[in-house]
Amino acid sequence: MDGDQDVGGWPVEDIPNADTLFLRVHHANVRNGRPIPRAYNEHEGGMSTNWSRYADAELTRQQAALIVHAVTGRPKNPANYGVLHFGVGAVREIEDVEVIHTPRIENRAHTDVTGTNSPEARVKLGRIGDWAIPI
Amino acid sequence: MKNIRAEFLAEKSDPRVASSQDWLRKPYQRFDANKWTINVGQHFPELIAEEYQLLWASLPYQLCHFTEVFESSRALLELEDDWDGNGGQSFTEDHWRLVIRFIADNVAWLWQRRGMTIEAPEISPGPGQTIDVHWQTTAFEMLVNIPADVAQPAQFYGDDAVGHDLKGKLDLSRDNFWLFLWMATKT
Numbered sequence: 423m424d425g426d427q428d429v430g431g432w433p434v435e436d437i438p439n440a441d442t443l444f445l446r447v448h449h450a451n452v453r454n455g456r457p458i459p460r461a462y463n464e465h466e467g468g469m470s471t472n473w474s475r476y477a478d479a480e481l482t483r484q485q486a487a488l489i490v491h492a493v494t495g496r497p498k499n500p501a502n503y504g505v506l507h508f509g510v511g512a513v514r515e516i517e518d519v520e521v522i523h524t525p526r527i528e529n530r531a532h533t534d535v536t537g538t539n540s541p542e543a544r545v546k547l548g549r550i551g552d553w554a555i556p557i
Numbered sequence: 558m559k560n561i562r563a564e565f566l567a568e569k570s571d572p573r574v575a576s577s578q579d580w581l582r583k584p585y586q587r588f589d590a591n592k593w594t595i596n597v598g599q600h601f602p603e604l605i606a607e608e609y610q611l612l613w614a615s616l617p618y619q620l621c622h623f624t625e626v627f628e629s630s631r632a633l634l635e636l637e638d639d640w641d642g643n644g645g646q647s648f649t650e651d652h653w654r655l656v657i658r659f660i661a662d663n664v665a666w667l668w669q670r671r672g673m674t675i676e677a678p679e680i681s682p683g684p685g686q687t688i689d690v691h692w693q694t695t696a697f698e699m700l701v702n703i704p705a706d707v708a709q710p711a712q713f714y715g716d717d718a719v720g721h722d723l724k725g726k727l728d729l730s731r732d733n734f735w736l737f738l739w740m741a742t743k744t
Contacts, residue, residue: 450641458681459689459700465644493639502642539684541700541714542724 432525435475439511442474443521443533444482446503449557457506457551459544468534471508473523477531479505479554488528504557512550519543612654613661616668622677623664627657630680633688646686652705656680656688659703659711659729663737670734673741697743701736703729717743 451461462469472482483505486498513521518537526532537543606614609631613624633648640647660678667673676694683689686705692698692715699715711729713736716722727733 448641448643450645453679453681458679459691460682460684463684465684491642492644498642541702541712544689545698545700545714545716 431527432530434523434525437473437475437510437521437523437533439509439514441510443471443508443510443513443535444474444477444479444554445469445471445506445508445551446482446486447506447557449502449504452504452557455556457548459541459548461506462538462544462547464536464538467524468522468536469538471533471535472529472531473533474507475531477529479507481531483555485529502557503555504553505555506551507554508547508551513547516543516546609650609654609657612657616661616665620664620668620674623660626677626680627661630657633680633682636682641682645682648682648686648688649705652686652688652703655705655707655729656690656703659701659733660690663734666734667737667741671738671741673738673744675737675740675744692740694744697740699736699740701727715739 445461447457447461451458472485477485483500483503486500486503489498490496491498510521513519513535516537518540520536522534522536524532524534538547610624610628613627616624630653634650634653636645636647638647639645664674667675676692678690678692678699681689681691683702688703688705690701690703692700695718697715697717699713701711701713703711707729710726712724712726714722714724715736723739727736
């Protein structure tokens with residue numbers, strides 16, 4: 423499947439189960455040091471994560487600055503975010519959840535995780551995720 | 558029942574005791590029961606109830622751990638649009654009341670009918686226009702997701718320490734105490 427299709431100028435690749443995904447979490451979605459279930463919110467095609475082959479936790483956090491805030495028109499502040507990491511295989515074990523490499527021009531690591539809005543998926547993601555950069 | 562205030566006022570106007578105040582010390586002579594008012598809000602704030610607190614007024618004191626969570630969950634209503642920097646929407650009073658009524662009615666049933674209770678949940682924003690009710694204990698975990706649109710069912714998932722799980726949809730207009738009974742039997 424590798425290189426079957428180009429998205430954002432990058433080939434779409436298969437992501438091995440042994441690899442890791444990084445998820446940026448806004449501090450508003452954290453209570454008592456733990457992410458609330460909403461942190462795994464799926465929107466615009468999935469829960470946006472980064473694949474460890476092309477990104478690490480710190481890069482994932484800093485990429486917040488590439489996103490312009492819809493209200494203020496200013497870049498988002500990376501300091502407002504922590505980063506969780508997940509094992510790809512553990513994510514795939516959750517029923518109806520898929521991990522799909524969806525690279526973007528500015529981010530080859532971008533990966534959508536779909537099916538995460540169900541209560542079951544969010545409970546289980548809460549168990550397998552761990553802080554790479556706590557907030 | 559004796560009406561003490563009426564008796565006092567009658568006695569006060571009785572000519573036989575009209576001058577009785579003269580026997581009082583000066584500061585007390587100015588006392589007029591007709592102007593006797595107490596600022597309850599200032600002196601007894603615990604007696605003042607907000608209208609929304611009627612939602613859980615019938616809960617016994619043994620369930621006060623829920624009322625604390627209900628009260629603190631009012632903070633949801635203070636969230637403004639884009640509260641999470643990612644387009645998070647504000648929540649309505651009706652939506653919050655729907656969630657509180659769901660919990661309060663069912664824990665009251667559990668207590669009154671079975672003499673059982675469970676830990677209080679965490680109430681937090683869910684995806685989109687939904688509110689999450691989340692129990693996370695050493696014995697079980699349960700997440701109920703309640704949409705603002707009452708025509709939409711609530712969705713839930715829960716499991717326990719030995720791997721039993723249940724998931725599905727709830728019609729909040731019907732009885733759902735079986736779900737709370739499931740949690741109580743795990744506790």
